[in-house]
Amino acid sequence: MDRPSESTPDGTSPRTFALNHSRPKSSFQGCSRIADYELQGKLGEGTFGEVHRARSRKTGALVALKKIIMHHEKDGFPITALREIKLLKLLSHPNILRLEDMAVEHPTRQTDKRKKPIMYMVTPYMDHDLSGLLDNPSVHFKEAQIKCYMLQLLQGLRYLHDNHVLHRDMKAANLLINNKGILQIADFGLARHYDGPTPRAGHVVGEGRRDYTGLVVTRWYRPPELLLQLRRYTPAIDVWGVGCVFGEMLFGKPILAGESDAHQLELIWDLMGSPTDETMPGWKSLPGGEHLSPRSRPGNLQSRFREYGSGAIALLKDLLKLDWKTRINAVDALQHPYFKKEPLPMEPHQLPTYEESHELDRRKFHDRKAALPPAPKGGTVGLGPDANGATAGFNSNDAYGGRSGANGGRFRGGGPDERRPAWRDRERGPPSRPPQDRPPNWEDADHRDRDRAPRNRGPGRGPDIDTYIPSYRQEEAGGRRRDDDRPRDDRRRPTSKDSGRRYDRERRTRSRSRSPIHDRNRDRDMYRR
Amino acid sequence: MSSLLANPLATPSQLYRRASSATLPRDVDEAVYFATQCLTQAAGRLLQLPQSVTAQANVLLARSWLGESPMAHEFSDVSAATIYLVSKLGPLPRSPRDVSNVYAYLSSANSALFPSGELPKDDPRAYYQTEADYYAFQQRMLGLEARILQSLSFDTQVSLPHPLAITYLQTLDFLSQPRTTVSLRTIQYLNTALLSPQMLYITHQPNALATAAIYNAARDLGAKMPEHEWWEVFDVDREELGFLVVAMRSVEGWMQKLKEDFPGFGNNMLKRSVVEDELHRRGLQVGNGDNAPRDEEDEVMRMMDSR
Numbered sequence: 001m002d003r004p005s006e007s008t009p010d011g012t013s014p015r016t017f018a019l020n021h022s023r024p025k026s027s028f029q030g031c032s033r034i035a036d037y038e039l040q041g042k043l044g045e046g047t048f049g050e051v052h053r054a055r056s057r058k059t060g061a062l063v064a065l066k067k068i069i070m071h072h073e074k075d076g077f078p079i080t081a082l083r084e085i086k087l088l089k090l091l092s093h094p095n096i097l098r099l100e101d102m103a104v105e106h107p108t109r110q111t112d113k114r115k116k117p118i119m120y121m122v123t124p125y126m127d128h129d130l131s132g133l134l135d136n137p138s139v140h141f142k143e144a145q146i147k148c149y150m151l152q153l154l155q156g157l158r159y160l161h162d163n164h165v166l167h168r169d170m171k172a173a174n175l176l177i178n179n180k181g182i183l184q185i186a187d188f189g190l191a192r193h194y195d196g197p198t199p200r201a202g203h204v205v206g207e208g209r210r211d212y213t214g215l216v217v218t219r220w221y222r223p224p225e226l227l228l229q230l231r232r233y234t235p236a237i238d239v240w241g242v243g244c245v246f247g248e249m250l251f252g253k254p255i256l257a258g259e260s261d262a263h264q265l266e267l268i269w270d271l272m273g274s275p276t277d278e279t280m281p282g283w284k285s286l287p288g289g290e291h292l293s294p295r296s297r298p299g300n301l302q303s304r305f306r307e308y309g310s311g312a313i314a315l316l317k318d319l320l321k322l323d324w325k326t327r328i329n330a331v332d333a334l335q336h337p338y339f340k341k342e343p344l345p346m347e348p349h350q351l352p353t354y355e356e357s358h359e360l361d362r363r364k365f366h367d368r369k370a371a372l373p374p375a376p377k378g379g380t381v382g383l384g385p386d387a388n389g390a391t392a393g394f395n396s397n398d399a400y401g402g403r404s405g406a407n408g409g410r411f412r413g414g415g416p417d418e419r420r421p422a423w424r425d426r427e428r429g430p431p432s433r434p435p436q437d438r439p440p441n442w443e444d445a446d447h448r449d450r451d452r453a454p455r456n457r458g459p460g461r462g463p464d465i466d467t468y469i470p471s472y473r474q475e476e477a478g479g480r481r482r483d484d485d486r487p488r489d490d491r492r493r494p495t496s497k498d499s500g501r502r503y504d505r506e507r508r509t510r511s512r513s514r515s516p517i518h519d520r521n522r523d524r525d526m527y528r529r
Numbered sequence: 530m531s532s533l534l535a536n537p538l539a540t541p542s543q544l545y546r547r548a549s550s551a552t553l554p555r556d557v558d559e560a561v562y563f564a565t566q567c568l569t570q571a572a573g574r575l576l577q578l579p580q581s582v583t584a585q586a587n588v589l590l591a592r593s594w595l596g597e598s599p600m601a602h603e604f605s606d607v608s609a610a611t612i613y614l615v616s617k618l619g620p621l622p623r624s625p626r627d628v629s630n631v632y633a634y635l636s637s638a639n640s641a642l643f644p645s646g647e648l649p650k651d652d653p654r655a656y657y658q659t660e661a662d663y664y665a666f667q668q669r670m671l672g673l674e675a676r677i678l679q680s681l682s683f684d685t686q687v688s689l690p691h692p693l694a695i696t697y698l699q700t701l702d703f704l705s706q707p708r709t710t711v712s713l714r715t716i717q718y719l720n721t722a723l724l725s726p727q728m729l730y731i732t733h734q735p736n737a738l739a740t741a742a743i744y745n746a747a748r749d750l751g752a753k754m755p756e757h758e759w760w761e762v763f764d765v766d767r768e769e770l771g772f773l774v775v776a777m778r779s780v781e782g783w784m785q786k787l788k789e790d791f792p793g794f795g796n797n798m799l800k801r802s803v804v805e806d807e808l809h810r811r812g813l814q815v816g817n818g819d820n821a822p823r824d825e826e827d828e829v830m831r832m833m834d835s836r
Contacts, residue, residue, distance in 0.1 A: 074667075075624075076670075076675070079617050086683070117679065
């Protein structure tokens, strides 16, 4: 070991140095303290925890602090949070949300001494997320602006894929945008190491090399091969998500808002045409394709997106290609002719800025986010630990390797609909009680939940249903889409008391941009990957 | 991806601070370090974790003791917390219950880790844990897990030199030796270096460790190394290589000396209470890290003398 020399760096005596540098009692030199940040109020709150806006006292920068919730301490620090942190610390790209710091809040003296410290993830403050921006009726993207966002998104994605990372939850809500026009990919809670070749210019991605869990990607952004239960998937799954996001930016709303996995497939066939041996070779031999005989149709992409021009349609076709083996990769997509046609992409600094919306409360978490389809749930289904076989030996950099197991089998049986309740039966009349799909044990120790019902939903919440109805009707009157998803909103509703009136008001509040990290309810079990 | 081949290393000021604010005389400190790393290795074996996981636990332990006195917590608890944490991050998570059982066994009279000359008789009562035992252990371990994460600022990524060493050997054409022989010897040096109280894994990058281990293995086997300064191909300079070669070779002799200096060493689990007794015997006081105020000048002087 390099023994330090007797003289100290700053030339003082060792004793002075030691005194100056002695650690304060019970300090942790590694993490910042919450006192290093000046809290500026909550950005969001929900069952997932809290996101605060804050200013760093050291650098003056605006940041977002995301609290890591520890519900069940039986297993210690939440494993998904640990992995997300570990991965984020390895990534560094302008279009990937940066984890700047971890901050710790020690319980104050007066409170229970046995309380554990609370950890926060510190990321730069971003003014909006794409989903929120698109929901804001006063926001309209120009084509040159969409191109700018798309280039940034693809650059971020190329970086991830170059580094063998699958994001596995690509969607508008996970894309953060600030008022400098910078787009960043966020939320790596489902990300994992990818074992296979990285995308190269002019080469198709081809076949996957090994199996992963199929329980990833939020449904509206889930590619057909995942819906047909291909386990040996590739970075092409993220590219499909980019295609959905692109369509969403053009169209203003999610373009494939399926109500169930089966319905999602139907919507995909509607858009891209029903699968054939030419358009999607091998689809029949996928586990989900065997018993499927979709009505033959050509696909209405052309007519549905006619107004956005042939360039946009061409890019959409490449990104949303049914054949995952030849779907365009991020490298090639960046060179797509669409980006070289007029109007040329704007530079980020040319983009319009929008009023940031960071008022605290639940109302902003009420709408679209809450209506998103349910959780991708990981879990290498039904296999024992390390069944994927890639983790033996010294492959220590694969922090995400081969996870599988314990609870993975939960959703095995049954058709696609069993995986998640579809809400379609609720379009008329009050919703029935939401299913209790949360597992009973430690899994909700997760620091956040993905698109799932909070644990306190369930029996005995009748009043919520009543208060919910008026707003629902109003929503219908307003001609909003996604009515069928609306019942999920009840999860954010304040309980009983004043909630009816307030909820109505909330429904009218359409300001939805929010930032920076908003987690939907997600529930990830620790063995999911 | 930023640094899959490099690790965060201890800064000189961190090392200086560790040396100057140490609560233990250096020889005791080193003995504690060595014993705890051995314990971690043993636990890794019993938990059926691959060495790639256990070795990371060794490195995390070294990192966390960089900023905290070993006397702040029971050694075996810190060891358990690191291995629990590392296994959780990796492909083979182990439950707190498994970890608890393994450490209970290892610290029992029945433990095979501390051979008493005769074969340990299997007496489950020696390591049976009551629910209360387990609960207490789990609370300590999870508390330490959080503490370690904080003190490391969540830098849990550890890059090990082992895969690099094999790659280097391949480029050197295994020094014209039988592949398994030279690889095994190299890996042995790397694994032994994990136990070195010089904390080599947090003061040197994996490429340097791998190169030094290859150099040592080549010397042991009498293999012919390239004439020119081949280590420079692996980004290691002569000085660093020389230091590491000596450091790795000295671990064995140091262990011998340790056994002479502490006659009872290795006969049972090294506990804080044992260390405290030793310090009392020497007429030294010890605190637990956040210790009672003492004459700090004396303390610093003593540390400097003992060096």
